[in-house]
Amino acid sequence: MSTTADISMSQTESTNGIEVRRMDFSFDQVDTMDWYRGNPILTAFIAVLSGTFPPGEQMFIESVRNYKDRVTDPQLLENVKDFTRQEAHHTNQHKLANEKLESLGWKAQKIEKRVEKAIALLNAKRSKRERLAATVCLEHITAIVAEYVLTHPKQLEGMHPSIKYMMIWHAIEEIEHKSVAFDVYMATGGQRKTLLRIMRAIAVLFPTLTIGRTIYLLWAARRMPSWVQIKEAWGMLFGEDGMFTCIKAPFKDFYREDFHPDDHDNRALVEKWKAEIEAYRAG
Numbered sequence: 001m002s003t004t005a006d007i008s009m010s011q012t013e014s015t016n017g018i019e020v021r022r023m024d025f026s027f028d029q030v031d032t033m034d035w036y037r038g039n040p041i042l043t044a045f046i047a048v049l050s051g052t053f054p055p056g057e058q059m060f061i062e063s064v065r066n067y068k069d070r071v072t073d074p075q076l077l078e079n080v081k082d083f084t085r086q087e088a089h090h091t092n093q094h095k096l097a098n099e100k101l102e103s104l105g106w107k108a109q110k111i112e113k114r115v116e117k118a119i120a121l122l123n124a125k126r127s128k129r130e131r132l133a134a135t136v137c138l139e140h141i142t143a144i145v146a147e148y149v150l151t152h153p154k155q156l157e158g159m160h161p162s163i164k165y166m167m168i169w170h171a172i173e174e175i176e177h178k179s180v181a182f183d184v185y186m187a188t189g190g191q192r193k194t195l196l197r198i199m200r201a202i203a204v205l206f207p208t209l210t211i212g213r214t215i216y217l218l219w220a221a222r223r224m225p226s227w228v229q230i231k232e233a234w235g236m237l238f239g240e241d242g243m244f245t246c247i248k249a250p251f252k253d254f255y256r257e258d259f260h261p262d263d264h265d266n267r268a269l270v271e272k273w274k275a276e277i278e279a280y281r282a283g
């Protein structure tokens, strides 16, 4: 497993805390199928997330863009522009990662196609307002997962560095732009009760689909994990320090009457990890 710096980066100056970094990760050195702790469940779980991001982020960009013309605040318009650019870069990098995953035997591109179809169905059945509300909800989930990843660096141990640093970069930027969809939703007359109704559905659908797709990926790759690997994955997802356990409290904050994504102040955390990723990049 390589530990050399295999990313290049260019960056535009930011005045709003949303820095647009053009990253170029190389996944050439990812040469083992189970590149996350040698555990196929954990590897498949991250592969599912990577497969979900490109169509998901496309939906986020479009649903925010649908309301751009109704935004009058120039600062928020600037934030929308940077949010769009960050999400577009995430999509590009995850598409490259998914190509690599597919070549290793993980059907990440098939996940992309499935999510694309599900979103097309959603677009046909739901209003623009509901799609923006769904984006706000999913951006909240993305931000609290990002916060979890950056506050539990032990979880990243044993992940191939190219993928690990892609996840860190993505987590940093999800935190930087976490309030943009919410602010657009509120500034254009969105109702909190719609947000809460949609979040209740997403709270069931998101974990169910993600876990279901992880099982599908294991089945499609004909991988049967050992009991030790099942126990390890269970602990990392549902144990005392596991992801699903730790995001419960920040998740519930979303249901507060006066909730705003910036209530979770992660600026110090972002600064710490920006330095870390820069050190890795510099080799």
Ligand SMILES: [Fe+2]
Binding pocket: 057, 086, 087, 090, 170, 174
């Ligand atoms: Fe993203």
Ligand SMILES: [Fe+2]
Binding pocket: 060, 087, 139, 142, 174, 177
């Ligand atoms: Fe995002």
